[in-house]
Amino acid sequence: MSKLLSQYNSSKAEEVIVIMKKLAVILSLCSVGVLLTACAQKSEPTKKVESSSQVKHSSSSKSSRSSASSTTLDKKASESQSSTPWNxxxxxxxxxxxxxxxxxxxxxxxxxxxxxxxxxxxxxxxxxxxxxxxxxxxxxxxxxxxxxxxxxxxxxxxxxxxxxxxxxxxxxxxxxxxxxxxxxxxxxxxxxxxxxxxxxxxxxxxxxxxxxxxxxxxxxxxxxxxKEREPSFNELAVMTYAIGYGDGDINGAKVAADNGFLDLYYMQDSGRYGIGQGTSASTILLQQDGDKMKYWTKDTSGGRSTATARVVEHTVSIAELKSRYFSTAEQRATIEQIASKLKTGTSE
Known part of the structure; x- marks a missing residue:
């Protein structure tokens, strides 16, 4: 009797083990399915975010390429114009x-x-x-x-x-x-x-x-x-004359030079230059001092004559002269034209 009970118990134990193994396999398969479903659900928002980011990046890249292309075309057009004989x-x-x-x-x-x-x-x-x-x-x-x-x-x-x-x-x-x-x-x-x-x-x-x-x-x-260049001394003299005698207007110097009336002469005794239209009243003295121009005018206010007028010293920087009269191609051409017509000489 005890032998039969022992065999029965052994058979039941084997059935239980088989059943447990099957349950383990089923549970394992279910877990994998759940995980796959969850992953699939989580992947959709990620794709949407990436797509939006890519659109922004693509738009930005196109804008950058467009801007760069426009700059390149402008530069090429400018270089093409500047390389021609006339502009x-x-x-x-x-x-x-x-x-x-x-x-x-x-x-x-x-x-x-x-x-x-x-x-x-x-x-x-x-x-x-x-x-x-x-x-x-x-x-x-x-x-x-x-x-x-x-x-x-x-x-x-x-x-x-x-x-x-x-x-x-x-x-x-x-x-x-x-x-x-x-x-x-x-x-x-x-x-x-x-x-x-x-x-x-x-x-x-x-x-x-x-x-x-x-x-x-x-x-x-x-x-x-x-293309900007440093002005010559004669050109500096013309610009200084415009300030010292023409109250800043270059036209007086231009008219005088065009008609052959504007003289520039070096005075050996003082080391200064005189620029004017042949009279003491129309002449100022000048001298370059480093990056400045010194010039002397006569103060005829108060009824003083030219002979008794007080001589007044002034200073103007070369940078200011260039800014006022020598900063554009047209201005440089005008000053160069006036300077080329100066009648020059030396005075003792």
């Missing part, structure tokens, strides 16, 4: 020269504005004539056309046109300057044709020829800041 800066310098020089000649010039045709009193219209009846030099028709950069398909690429209609008989008459580049070199042509074919020659006016060559010859591949 707006040089055009302004030429216009400044013509404005000053025409007074010396007793003439008045009109500039072609690049859009509206410029008509001379003889009936010739620029630049229409280039593609119309044509322009001749030495009995040969020229390949000539308007090209504001100085680069074009013509033998003569015209960058600026100035016309003066004469007022003295025989009428009608005119003087028209065609500033051009021929084989990359600046050439100032002049047309004074009155009837028939338009015939040009290279100008014999040294002022016009040399001014155009000087302006055209400036290095255009450098920036405006790099």
């Amino acid at each position: 707006a800066d040089k055009d302004a310098q030429l216009q400044s020269f013509i404005s000053s020089w025409q007074g010396k000649m007793g003439q008045s010039y009109t500039k072609y504005d690049g859009q509206n045709s410029l008509k001379a009193s003889t009936g010739t219209t620029y630049p229409d004539i280039f593609s119309g009846n044509g322009v001749y030099m030495n009995n040969s028709r020229l390949s000539i056309g308007y090209s504001p950069t100085g680069e074009g398909p013509y033998d003569y690429n015209v960058v600026a046109i100035y016309n003066h209609d004469g007022t003295q008989p025989p009428l009608p008459n005119h003087i028209t300057y065609l500033f051009a580049f021929h084989n990359g070199q600046p050439v100032a042509l002049v047309d004074q044709s009155r009837e028939g074919e338009v015939r040009v020659t290279e100008t014999k006016n040294a002022d016009v020829r040399e001014a155009f060559q000087r302006i055209a010859g400036e290095n255009t591949t450098t920036s405006s800041d790099e």
